[in-house]
Amino acid sequence: MWRALASNMLTVLVVGLFLIAGLVLWGKAQYTAEGPLETAICLRVERGSNMARVSQDLQEQGAVTSGMIFRLGAQYSDKSQELKAGSFLVRERASMEEIVEDITKGGASTCGTEVVYRIGVTSNKVLVRELDPATLEFVEVAEFDPAVDEVPNSYTEKREQADTRYRIAMAEGVTNWQVVEALKAIDVLAGEVTDVPAEGMLAPDSYEVRPGAERSAVLQRMVEKQQLRIGAAWENRQEGLPLESPEEMLILASIIEKETGVPEERGQVASVFVNRLEKGMKLQTDPTVIYGITKGQGTLGRGLRQSELRRATPWNTYLIDGLPPTPIANPGLASLEAAVAPEKTDFVFFVADGTGGHAFAETLQEHNRNVAKWREIEAQQKESGN
Known part of the structure; x- marks a missing residue:
């Protein structure tokens, strides 16, 4: 009798082990399999959040089939304690494994709000925009000129969000004085500008910055990029x-x-x-x-x-x-x-042609004809009030 009982218990144990192993394999397959999300979403992880809250949010938004498997997978891969605050783009059909990787690897947010400080030749603009996960295109929320416009509430609200990203977009053709004055007016930056680089030594480009970044450090990044461009251009010059x-x-x-x-x-x-x-x-x-x-x-x-x-x-x-x-x-x-x-x-000559471009000429005679045409266009524009 005891022998039969022991044999039955061993059988149950073996079957149980096989069931557990099968369950683990099934859970792992679910964790790495293509997800159910049909349209990309933006997942926001608040400071102080945890995998339990995130898994619940993902399940409610239809991004994962099981919050429990999501949590167990994160724990099994030793990433439960590596959750980062921010806004993260969760692409359609993303697996639980891919989502865990995205929300634990750190770095800048990949979704949500972006504030762009545009330094232009004639004016500066602040643009607040949100990434639409479905189209992966930014949608404008607000745009204003800080020198003349009232600061909109949307900008103030987004400034208070820890996951808002910031970029400085410097246009071609601006002067160093314009750049420095614009940087002084950007309220997410810190520090004084004591040394203004030589004219022409700032590279027009887009620069991502973090709140509290030193203005002098931003200028140095611009200088370093321009130095690289100058060196490469000179190296490849025509003879x-x-x-x-x-x-x-x-x-x-x-x-x-x-x-x-x-x-x-x-x-x-x-x-x-x-x-x-x-x-x-x-x-x-x-x-x-x-x-x-x-x-x-x-x-x-x-x-x-x-x-x-x-x-x-x-x-x-x-x-x-x-x-x-x-x-x-x-x-x-x-x-x-x-x-x-x-x-x-x-x-050796050019003059405006009325379209934003120029009329070019090899001789003074041809150039004078182009100038006469431009004067006619100017006169017509004045008459029409343009």
Whole structure:
């Protein structure tokens, strides 16, 4: 009898072990299998949260089939205590294993709110936007000019959320003074700016920043990126250019940046200035004259006067020979590349054509005809109030 009982108990134990093993294998398969989510969602993990709350949230949103398996899988992979606060994009059909990896690996939030501080040539803007998980595109929540507009409540609210991301978007053609003044006005940054980099040495680009970041550190990142771009552009320059150094290349690139209205024209605009330098002609470009007046501290806000075109400054290229002594703005990568690889043309003149671009010419006679057309367009625009 005891033998039979022991045999039965052993059988039950073996069957139980097989059942447990099967259950573990099934749970592991569920943990790594494609998830049920049909449309991506944004999962927000609050500070102080835990896997239990997260698993419940995921199950309620239909992202996991079992909150318990999700928790056990996180525990089995030793990630239960590595949960990070933030907003995370959970893609459609993401497995529990993939979700656990995303919410424990750290780094910037991949979903939720983004605040973009745009540093522009004529104005600065603050843009508040949310990522739509379904389309993976940002939806604008608010946009305002901090210099003139009232700060919207949406910005204040998002500033209080720990998972909000911040970016500084610096446009091509802004001056160092404009960048520094804009950084001073960004309230998520800290510290003073004691050393302003040389004009042209800040790379126009997008920079992610964290609250409390030092303004000087942000400037240093911009300088380092511009140094890399300058070095690469100079290394890949065409032979025979009338440029003696990377500094001269940077000056020319800044002029190209300020004179280019249509990106596709950069190569032609560059060719005009290179041709003029090679022929010993004065550059005669208005943006350099404007820089001599403003020193890069804001925009002129009006057209140049004849007296200003005749006023002697180190940047007045109607009076000086060759390049001015410094860049007149921060050129982008495309303008740096155009400065060292201009199109092969015989153009030495250009004038606005009324479409935002330019009409180019090889001879003064042809240029004068283009100027006459532009004067007609200007007159028509004034009559129509444009």
